[in-house]
Amino acid sequence: EPEVTQTPSHQVTQMGQEVILRCVPISNHLYFYWYRQILGQKVEFLVSFYNNEISEKSEIFDDQFSVERPDGSNFTLKIRSTKLEDSAMYFCASSVQGTSGETQYFGPGTRLLVL
Amino acid sequence: TQLLEQSPQFLSIQEGENLTVYCNSSSVFSSLQWYRQEPGEGPVLLVTVVTGGEVKKLKRLTFQFGDARKDSSLHITAAQPGDTGLYLCAGIRPQNSGNTPLVFGKGTRLSVIA
Numbered sequence: 001e002p003e004v005t006q007t008p009s010h011q012v013t014q015m016g017q018e019v020i021l022r023c024v025p026i027s028n029h030l031y032f033y034w035y036r037q038i039l040g041q042k043v044e045f046l047v048s049f050y051n052n053e054i055s056e057k058s059e060i061f062d063d064q065f066s067v068e069r070p071d072g073s074n075f076t077l078k079i080r081s082t083k084l085e086d087s088a089m090y091f092c093a094s095s096v097q098g099t100s101g102e103t104q105y106f107g108p109g110t111r112l113l114v115l
Numbered sequence: 116t117q118l119l120e121q122s123p124q125f126l127s128i129q130e131g132e133n134l135t136v137y138c139n140s141s142s143v144f145s146s147l148q149w150y151r152q153e154p155g156e157g158p159v160l161l162v163t164v165v166t167g168g169e170v171k172k173l174k175r176l177t178f179q180f181g182d183a184r185k186d187s188s189l190h191i192t193a194a195q196p197g198d199t200g201l202y203l204c205a206g207i208r209p210q211n212s213g214n215t216p217l218v219f220g221k222g223t224r225l226s227v228i229a
Contacts, residue, residue: 004157044219045216093217107157109157
């Protein structure tokens with residue numbers, strides 16, 4: 001069964017460093033998302049992406065964040081200068097279409113720890 | 116910002132018991148999805164409910180979407196230790212454009228004791 005994959009599974013970085021989190025969405029999906037979950041808190045939407053453009057972003061997704069689809073398969077989230085409060089699980093998700101009721105399939109997540 | 120309130124936050128029951136967890140909001144959602152999340156893993160979709168009043172069954176799990184599409188419930192019959200986990204509800208806001216992000220509740224952490 002097709003699934004969303006994410007790499008790395010864990011990332012430890014120093015405050016101020018840049019990190020790139022990678023995702024491979026399900027191959028026929030057109031809509032991509034990043035969510036994050038700080039330990040003990042709820043899953044929060046960061047950004048959605050379609051047709052090589054950001055469709056919607058939350059207030060969390062500030063200028064330190066960027067997304068890119070560098071090739072036909074990868075979807076990346078870059079944090080330019082990490083802060084301690086960026087420590088969280090980051091989940092990538094994808095869906096065939098972006099309509100209401102459309103299932104979003106989640107990857108296993110990348111656990112980011114900023115020291 | 117629409118909020119999804121889940122209750123109870125924690126639930127510990129004996130194997131074989133029935134339970135219901137709730138997901139409530141003051142806002143209307145186009146659809147609600149229920150996920151189960153294991154520690155250190157991503158949410159895994161259980162079901163999507165779209166129509167007000169809709170009931171879906173998945174083995175011993177019964178999901179219901181409220182008539183007004185503001186709330187949902189998950190009922191588990193004869194719970195088993197394998198049902199232990201974090202149950203998340205997530206809603207999609209009514210929106211004309213695509214890429215509708217999910218709004219998540221905080222989840223109900225269920226523990227089923229053998």
